[in-house]
Structures are given as C-alpha cells and as structure tokens.
Amino acid sequence: MESNGEDQGGTRDSNKKPSGTVENDTGEISDPWKCLMIICNFVVLSFCLGLNYGLWPLVEGLESYYEEYNYNRDQIDIKWIVYINISMVGITAPVASALVHRVKFHGTRIAAFYGAFLSTIGLFLSGFVRSTGALCATYGVITGIGYGLLLTPCIGLLPMYFRTRYILANAISFTGTSLCIFYVPSLFDYVAQTYGKHSTFIILACLNAQLLVMAALFRPIEQFSSESSPKFLDRCKRLKEKLFSDYEKALFRTIITSMFFIGVGYNILLLHLRQFAMYNGTSDTDSRIVLNVCGVFMIVGQVVHGVLTLSEKVRKDEKTYKRVFYSLSLFGVALVSLLSSVADSFAGHAALAAIIGLGSGMYFPLAFVLLRYSLTVNGDSRLTGALAFGLPIFGIGALIGLPIGDLLNEVTENYDCSFFLAGAALMVVSFTFLLVDYKLRRRESHSRKSTESDGKTAQDDNDGLNANNTTEVTEF
Structure with missing residues (x-):
C-alpha cells in the first residue's frame, strides 16, 4: 500500500x-x-x-x-x-x-x-x-x-x-x-x-x-503541466473518491484523525510543563530550566530519528521503521504523561521534561512525513493538499483541548488533570495507529500471498500444457 x-x-x-x-x-x-x-x-x-x-x-x-x-x-x-x-x-x-x-x-x-x-x-x-x-x-x-x-x-x-x-x-x-x-x-x-x-x-x-x-x-x-492540469473541482472530486472509497487510504484517514488528538496532547504538554513544575514547588528559575531541558531533548529526538534513517538497515525497510518510531515515541510520551503525578521534585520534573521532549521531537515531525507518504492523488504525492486536511484538525484540537485542560486544572486545583488529558489523547493515537497499521500489514501480506499463489497456479498450468504438448508430439 x-x-x-x-x-x-x-x-x-x-x-x-x-x-x-x-x-x-x-x-x-x-x-x-x-x-x-x-x-x-x-x-x-x-x-x-x-x-x-x-x-x-x-x-x-x-x-x-x-x-x-x-x-x-x-x-x-x-x-x-x-x-x-x-x-x-x-x-x-x-x-x-x-x-x-x-x-x-x-x-x-x-x-x-x-x-x-x-x-x-x-x-x-x-x-x-x-x-x-x-x-x-x-x-x-x-x-x-x-x-x-x-x-x-x-x-x-x-x-x-x-x-x-x-x-x-x-x-x-x-x-x-x-x-x-x-x-x-x-x-x-x-x-x-x-x-x-x-x-x-x-x-x-x-x-x-x-x-x-x-x-x-x-x-x-x-506542480501541474499546462496541458494535463485538471480543474480544481475535478481534483477535489478525485480526491474525495480516493479518500472515502479506497481501503488503502485508511492510513491517511487515521493520521488526519489523529492530528486532533495530537493537537490536544502536544500543546497541553509543552504549554503546561512549566506551570506543572511550579505547582509542585519548583522555583521560577528551576521551572525555566525544566522547559530548557524539554527543548534540548526535543532537538535530540529530532536529530536522532533523522540520522537513524541513514543506516542501511533502516533504508531497506524505511516505511516500517518510520511507523515504529512514530508509534513508540507516541506511546512513551503518553505513558509518561499519565504517570506525571510521580514527579514531585526538580529532578523528577526534569526527567519528565526530557522524556516528553525526546518523544515529541520524534513523533511530531514524523506525523508530517507519514502524512506525505500516505496520500497520493493520481499517483503523485501532494503534501500541501494533505496539510489542508491535517493542520485545521490540529488547530481545532488545540483550541478545544487547551481550554478544557485549563478548566480541569482550575476545578480540581491540580495540574495532573491536564497531563492526564494529554496522555489519554496521545494514547488513543498510539493504539489506533498500531491497530490500523496491523490490519494494513495483514492485508498486504494476504495480497502478496494471493499474488504468489496465482503466479504459481499459472506456472503449473503452463507446465501442464507443455507436458501435454510433449506427450502428443511423442505419440505422433
């Protein structure tokens, strides 16, 4: 696919x-x-x-x-x-x-x-x-x-x-x-x-x-030659047919949907990380250090997952590895967010920020990579067209999730609630992506086996036909 x-x-x-x-x-x-x-x-x-x-x-x-x-x-x-x-x-x-x-x-x-x-x-x-x-x-x-x-x-x-x-x-x-x-x-x-x-x-x-x-x-x-460029409405119609009729676009629809939950989780974690540290008694200066730790480890995550794609092993099966990097980083950030109440000191918040930064530095850029490779229109990848679907969903998720996180913090007087919300949103993305990816892999495997079986059957038929022709020639 x-x-x-x-x-x-x-x-x-x-x-x-x-x-x-x-x-x-x-x-x-x-x-x-x-x-x-x-x-x-x-x-x-x-x-x-x-x-x-x-x-x-x-x-x-x-x-x-x-x-x-x-x-x-x-x-x-x-x-x-x-x-x-x-x-x-x-x-x-x-x-x-x-x-x-x-x-x-x-x-x-x-x-x-x-x-x-x-x-x-x-x-x-x-x-x-x-x-x-x-x-x-x-x-x-x-x-x-x-x-x-x-x-x-x-x-x-x-x-x-x-x-x-x-x-x-x-x-x-x-x-x-x-x-x-x-x-x-x-x-x-x-x-x-x-x-x-x-x-x-x-x-x-x-x-x-x-x-x-x-x-x-x-x-x-x-982007389009003057002769073959389809009209805008025709392009939208073809895109609609591919998105809602072709089962192979399940990955694209999954990533587009997941952008809402990423908009909730990603923004809550980065914007509430410093206040969460201050709520648990960390000083203003130390809370800024916590935010800096998050930024440094985000750079590490971004560079590491990019450099790993240069290795020969990853390049041979790049599509599998980028799915693995995406799902594992999402799961790690979601799990740490759900367990954020354990952090009650400066060292604990620094470790929390490091893991969130490392995972966010991997899954957030990879979301756009997967978005690019999952959408093809007439055999041609259109990332700008895919962003027209994905970025609005991300923005709506931020606009809804951030106020809800603030409301939960005010009602409960505890910043753990917003981190639980962010962790739950990212965990939904992780499990949904893994489920869809597993189904697509099974379908690819079944399709590959069917193709090999049809090829083997055709080869056996050809061998049988050749044997019959040889027998007829011998009898004659």
Missing part, C-alpha cells in the same frame, strides 16, 4: 524541478539549493510552530503588566492570545493550499510572502495595543493567519527538493521549533526587563521581517 504510494510519488516528483534551480549531471537538484531550503524551513518553523511555546512565559506575565499600568483589561484570559494563534495557524492551511495550487508556478512564493507580511504587521501592532481583546485580534488572528499562510507552502516545498533522505531534512528543519523553546524565554526576559514587555513585540516584529526574505527564496515548483 504505502510503498506503492512512495514509489509513485518518487517517480512523479523526479519529473518536477523548481524553476531556476541548477542541476548536476545526474539531474539532481544541486546541494546548495537543498541546504538553502533547509535553512528557510528551519527559520520559518521556528517562528510558525515554535514561537508560541517560547513566548508563553512572557504571556503569563502580561496580565500583571496591564494591571500595573491601570489599563482597562477585558475579561478575556490573556492565554487566549496564544490559543487563538495556534488554532489560526491550522485553520488557514486550506486557504494556503488552495493558493499554492491555483496560482501556477508562483503560488508557493506568493502564499509565503503574504504570510510573512501579515505576521510581521500583527506582531508590530501588538506592541501598541493595551487590552487582551486587541491582542487576540493582532497577535492571535492577524499573526496566526500569517503564519498559517507561510507554514503550509514551507512544509510542502521540502519533499520536492529531497526525493531521498526527506526524513532527515524534515527532522533538521523541525529543530527550529525546539530551539525557540530553549533560548526564546531567556531572550524575551532580557528584552522585557530592558525595554518593556510591549517593546518585545516590536523587536519580535523586526526579527519576524526576515521571513520576507525566506519567502522570496522559495523557488516556484511546477
């Missing part, structure tokens, strides 16, 4: 070359362009997916900042600016995907440029507003839409440059999200104490402006 999609996708991808790129004698895209795309993805992902988790400590301190300067504060919880931003990043993915596919040859660059511009404007305006409602509009909505328009073409562009070793390239790109968790809180603390908390958003807008350069470096991709 999956290998067929990979082979077809790889064959078709080999015929697509970014316009303007320099190729070597073998027809491969030159290494400088590959390195440039990794750098662009690294920077874009650090802002689009990592900024909220690094910005979280600053957001927690904004409430006292508003009250301190006697501004009229809305009844909206200040944490909603991050919740809305995460959800808008996902919900905007269908718009970005449609723009990429509708505007031939330049849709990727146009969508990314609009996203970089909107996100910069949203961050700049956030430095001047004086209410949480306005912050929800500027940082939550405007910046979130900008990041959504930028994220989808960014992730979808990378596999076009890496027809081989895509998992490693994707893993390196995602280390940008972990670095934000590691160094951004300390950087923002210094800037907030030196220039004021509102000035932090203005400085962040200046840093975010570099995404305009990244968007300009995105090379357009020839």
Whole structure:
C-alpha cells in the first residue's frame, strides 16, 4: 500500500524541478539549493510552530503588566492570545493550499510572502495595543493567519527538493521549533526587563521581517503541466473518491484523525510543563530550566530519528521503521504523561521534561512525513493538499483541548488533570495507529500471498500444457 504510494510519488516528483534551480549531471537538484531550503524551513518553523511555546512565559506575565499600568483589561484570559494563534495557524492551511495550487508556478512564493507580511504587521501592532481583546485580534488572528499562510507552502516545498533522505531534512528543519523553546524565554526576559514587555513585540516584529526574505527564496515548483492540469473541482472530486472509497487510504484517514488528538496532547504538554513544575514547588528559575531541558531533548529526538534513517538497515525497510518510531515515541510520551503525578521534585520534573521532549521531537515531525507518504492523488504525492486536511484538525484540537485542560486544572486545583488529558489523547493515537497499521500489514501480506499463489497456479498450468504438448508430439 504505502510503498506503492512512495514509489509513485518518487517517480512523479523526479519529473518536477523548481524553476531556476541548477542541476548536476545526474539531474539532481544541486546541494546548495537543498541546504538553502533547509535553512528557510528551519527559520520559518521556528517562528510558525515554535514561537508560541517560547513566548508563553512572557504571556503569563502580561496580565500583571496591564494591571500595573491601570489599563482597562477585558475579561478575556490573556492565554487566549496564544490559543487563538495556534488554532489560526491550522485553520488557514486550506486557504494556503488552495493558493499554492491555483496560482501556477508562483503560488508557493506568493502564499509565503503574504504570510510573512501579515505576521510581521500583527506582531508590530501588538506592541501598541493595551487590552487582551486587541491582542487576540493582532497577535492571535492577524499573526496566526500569517503564519498559517507561510507554514503550509514551507512544509510542502521540502519533499520536492529531497526525493531521498526527506526524513532527515524534515527532522533538521523541525529543530527550529525546539530551539525557540530553549533560548526564546531567556531572550524575551532580557528584552522585557530592558525595554518593556510591549517593546518585545516590536523587536519580535523586526526579527519576524526576515521571513520576507525566506519567502522570496522559495523557488516556484511546477506542480501541474499546462496541458494535463485538471480543474480544481475535478481534483477535489478525485480526491474525495480516493479518500472515502479506497481501503488503502485508511492510513491517511487515521493520521488526519489523529492530528486532533495530537493537537490536544502536544500543546497541553509543552504549554503546561512549566506551570506543572511550579505547582509542585519548583522555583521560577528551576521551572525555566525544566522547559530548557524539554527543548534540548526535543532537538535530540529530532536529530536522532533523522540520522537513524541513514543506516542501511533502516533504508531497506524505511516505511516500517518510520511507523515504529512514530508509534513508540507516541506511546512513551503518553505513558509518561499519565504517570506525571510521580514527579514531585526538580529532578523528577526534569526527567519528565526530557522524556516528553525526546518523544515529541520524534513523533511530531514524523506525523508530517507519514502524512506525505500516505496520500497520493493520481499517483503523485501532494503534501500541501494533505496539510489542508491535517493542520485545521490540529488547530481545532488545540483550541478545544487547551481550554478544557485549563478548566480541569482550575476545578480540581491540580495540574495532573491536564497531563492526564494529554496522555489519554496521545494514547488513543498510539493504539489506533498500531491497530490500523496491523490490519494494513495483514492485508498486504494476504495480497502478496494471493499474488504468489496465482503466479504459481499459472506456472503449473503452463507446465501442464507443455507436458501435454510433449506427450502428443511423442505419440505422433
């Protein structure tokens, strides 16, 4: 099933070359362009997916900042600016995907440029507003839409440059999200104490402006030829037929559904990890160290699972190993989250953060890899089309799961509840994925045996026919 999609996708991808790129004698895209795309993805992902988790400590301190300067504060919880931003990043993915596919040859660059511009404007305006409602509009909505328009073409562009070793390239790109968790809180603390908390958003807008350069470096991709390009409605109809009629797309439907639960578990664990440590008596400084430990081990998980795919043994059966890495890392994070109440000291929370970071660094990038390899339209892999399904589900999961986690914590006055919710959500994903994967393996095995049996029967029939012909010739 999956290998067929990979082979077809790889064959078709080999015929697509970014316009303007320099190729070597073998027809491969030159290494400088590959390195440039990794750098662009690294920077874009650090802002689009990592900024909220690094910005979280600053957001927690904004409430006292508003009250301190006697501004009229809305009844909206200040944490909603991050919740809305995460959800808008996902919900905007269908718009970005449609723009990429509708505007031939330049849709990727146009969508990314609009996203970089909107996100910069949203961050700049956030430095001047004086209410949480306005912050929800500027940082939550405007910046979130900008990041959504930028994220989808960014992730979808990378596999076009890496027809081989895509998992490693994707893993390196995602280390940008972990670095934000590691160094951004300390950087923002210094800037907030030196220039004021509102000035932090203005400085962040200046840093975010570099995404305009990244968007300009995105090379357009020839996704459809002018002769064979189907109309948009025809493409949607064919996609619908494949998603809901072909049993082999069960893996794709499973991953799309699991994005909701990942949106719940992944965001709760990263955003509540520091508060959970402080609730159990860890000091503010030590709780920041716990968050840094999580970021460091996320980098380790991302690099390790990418490097392992270079080994000869893994490359021979890559589809099996990436499923194993995905399911085991999910199960490990889910189990530790369910047992989080055991951590009652700084060392315990540091160990908890290390395991969560290591597992999250593996399963979160692999979710997009599996999404890419599980969807083929007319024999051609379309990651941007798959993201139009997966990222909105992820954003909705975050928008629903994070407030529920906060509500459980407030009602029970115990942060264990939100970790139980996150662990249960990830455990559902782990067991569902293993079940579907097991059924697909059995079906593949049965199909392979049937093919071999039919081939053997045909061979026996041919041997019998040849024997009869030989006998007739002998009798004559």
